[in-house]
Amino acid sequence: MAEKYHRATLSRNFLKTITRIKNPDEMLEEAKGEGLEKTLGVWDLIILGVGAIIGSGIFAVVGIAAAGSADGSALGAGPALMVSMIIAAIACIFSALCYSEFATMIPVAGGAYTYTFATLGEFAAWMVGWVLMLEYAIGFIAVACAWSNHFVQFLSGFERFLPAWLAHPPMWLVNDVFAAGKIVAENPDAYVPRLFGVPICINLPAILIVLLMTAILVKGTKDSTKMAGIMVVVKLAVIALFVLAGAFYVRPENWVPFAPNGAEGIFAGAFLIFFAYIGFDALATAAEECKNPQKDLPIGIIGSLIITTIVYVLVALVLTGIMNTSSTVPLDFLKAPMAYCMSINNMNWAAGLISIGSLAGLTSVLLVLEMAATRILYAMSRDHFISKRFQKLHPKFHTPALLTWTVGILAVVGILTLNLDVAAELCNYGTFTSFIVVCVAVLILRKTDPERPRPFKVPFSPFVPAMGIICCGGLMIYKSMQPSGSALLFPVWLGVGAMIYLLYGFVKNRLNENKLHNEKVKQRKQELSK
Secondary structure (H helix, E strand, O other): OOOOOOOOOOOHHHHHOOOOOOOHHHHHHHHHHOOOOOEEEEHHHHHHHHHHOOOHHHHHHHHHHHHEEEEOOOOOOHHHHHHHHHHHHHHHHHHHHHHHHHHHHOOOOOEEEEHHHHOOOOHHHHHHHHHHHHHHHHHHHHHHHHHHHHHHHHOOOOOOOHHHHHHHHOHHOOHHHHHHHHHHHHHHOOOOOEEOOOEOOOOHHHHHHHHHHHHHHHHHHHHHHHHHHHHHHHHHHHHHHHHHHHHHHHHHHHHHHOEEEEOOOOOOHHHHHHHHHOOOOOHHHOEEEEEEEEHHHHHHHHHHHHHHHHHHHHHHHHHHHHOOOOOOOOOOHHHHOOOOOOOOOOOOHHHHHHHHHHHHHHHHHHHHHHHHHHHHHHHHHHOOOOHHHOOOOOOOOOOOOOHHHHHHHHHHHHHHOOOOHHHHHHHHOOOOOOHHHHHHHHHHHHHHOOOOOOOOOOOOOOHHHHHHHHHHHHHHHHHHHOOHHHHHHHHHHHHHHHHHHHHHHHHHHHHHHHHHHHHHHHHHHHHHHO
């Protein structure tokens, strides 16, 4: 007889079930049978990596990391920003090496979620998948809104040539719902529509760019990579322009004092800059679509990190050399630091080009983050955590079209309803958690499955994984000690994820196991009857 499903209870059998791992060979077999089309080479991966990393961080967050936030809640690193960047890069490198070992050993969709299932079991895998949704999906929404802000600023630069309604769109069409009350208070004469007496705003540019990115991803990963490649070339050219042109306006006295807020400011800057590095781990989620993952993935992951770190340090040198970040800075510098530095030196043409580069940078980040979110959910669907309908591939493009559109529509809902200032802060916690879990998973699999072929091995293990845990854990603890609502909301997010698993994910998996068991019993009876 088939085993009957029983509701989750705290028992030895229950604990054994939720810690049951999934064999990597089984994962590889599933991917081989019904996997995604392999279209990505090493240069595609590097383009995706650079495209994901160089975005909102370098064009916006870098100003706050250098000078501190306008309300004083975050300290700035000052000219020591380059040290903050190197600290953040080192923390990433340790984790990147661990990602590379897993990505070459288990080249299937899912990234950290898949690696956790192979080492820590079902419940831990679900929780990591839930945390990754926080990183990718919420990050995707936050970057879409940042793209909207830059796009509106870009349009305002053409006010002489564009109609007034387009150069300066109505405020209720370019802001989120949480900004509606503030807009009404500051601009009582401005028109803002109301629903049941409550002012309503819709961030239309953010919604439109999300729908456009979704349509591009449905057409295929290779086409998405081509577009990302164009965006990467544009933003690297713009950053090179800033470094070369800005170097003539650097004043060495702005680098003194080097660290105005000491070690505290440097580590605060490292935490903020870490947000600028979010994205390299998204490459691991695309492992199933790589032509030669064993060779190309480590090069793509490490290569994109090295390239972006060099770019970041050069920008930090010029930025802090032009602007004195040891004292109070204008609000415009915090919003768009590179463009502001060009404009104060009467290089408005360069400021305009930097605005184009920022749009290109944010666009490429949007592509990679949405792709990563869909690949995580694709892997979770394959493991019966969500409906198997999401595994269905488009007959022409061979992409998970239904899943991609679902992520896009949910992002639109998030743009309309979420308080993005708080949600964006949670992204770093999700990233730190997934990095720590991957480092732990490498150590576990080295003990539990030492004979498994590893085309790429983390050097100096267990030192490198341990340092990854210490660096990411240290920055995470440091941030949690600062007054911030996100430090309280992250445990709430984890609690909600655990409840969803117990009430839905656990139940769905057990029902699927019963179904498979019944099919085996039926097949066995048919064999005996013959």
